Amino acid sequence: ETGERAQFFVEEHGKAVYVTRSVGERAVRTDPGIGSRVPLHATAAGKAILSELPEQELSDMLERMSFEPVTPHTITDPGELHAELAAVREQGYSFNREESLLGTNAAGVSICGPDGDVIGALSVTGPSHRLKDEPFEEDLPDLLLGAANELELNIAHS
Numbered sequence: 001e002t003g004e005r006a007q008f009f010v011e012e013h014g015k016a017v018y019v020t021r022s023v024g025e026r027a028v029r030t031d032p033g034i035g036s037r038v039p040l041h042a043t044a045a046g047k048a049i050l051s052e053l054p055e056q057e058l059s060d061m062l063e064r065m066s067f068e069p070v071t072p073h074t075i076t077d078p079g080e081l082h083a084e085l086a087a088v089r090e091q092g093y094s095f096n097r098e099e100s101l102l103g104t105n106a107a108g109v110s111i112c113g114p115d116g117d118v119i120g121a122l123s124v125t126g127p128s129h130r131l132k133d134e135p136f137e138e139d140l141p142d143l144l145l146g147a148a149n150e151l152e153l154n155i156a157h158s
Helices: 044-051 055-064 078-091 133-156
Strands: 005-012 015-023 037-039 094-097 104-112 118-127
Touching: 005 044, 015 044, 044 078, 044 094, 044 104, 044 118, 055 078, 104 133, 118 133
Parallel strands: none
Antiparallel strands: 005 015, 005 118, 015 037, 094 104, 104 118
């Protein structure tokens, strides 16, 4: 629907792993490929996954993470990330503003199973000159939340 790149991640051993993607007609092909691992703290999907973890599990994971900067915009302070994750938990979606690749922005949402445990996260990535302002801050999260709702219903009732 966005014409951009949509991807699904899971968490494995403290990293976000690309499981699948769909490339729209306007998408830029900047992802590292299916099976690639990227830092959770530098991606919208990774932040969405982290926001769903129980507090103790989240604290343990943050202690183990290296917080290496991927770009100058990557969050490298555990306290700052923890505060952002609280906002993600409240609003239901996360952002990546050039944190994993300069020139791209992304929005992400978690996908949870019927028991409430996080399965993974769905995100949409595109050039920062297109993904900005109200379409990025409001329209894209609404679209992703709708897709997440449908996916979770299908998972729960299949």
